[in-house]
Amino acid sequence: SRADALETFVTLEQHNDDMGLVRGWLERADDKLDRLIERGR
Incomplete structure (x- = not known):
C-alpha cells in the first residue's frame, strides 16, 4: 500500500x-589516527 511505501522510505x-x-x-x-601516527614517527 501507499502508506507502507512511505513508511519504508522514511525508514x-x-x-x-x-x-x-x-x-x-x-x-x-581516521584523521585522529593519522595525527597520532605522524606524532609517533
Missing part, C-alpha cells in the same frame, strides 16, 4: 542519516 531516510553520522565519525577517527 531508509533515517538509515541514511545514521550512516552519514557513522561515516562522519569514522572520518574524524
Whole structure:
C-alpha cells in the first residue's frame, strides 16, 4: 500500500542519516589516527 511505501522510505531516510553520522565519525577517527601516527614517527 501507499502508506507502507512511505513508511519504508522514511525508514531508509533515517538509515541514511545514521550512516552519514557513522561515516562522519569514522572520518574524524581516521584523521585522529593519522595525527597520532605522524606524532609517533
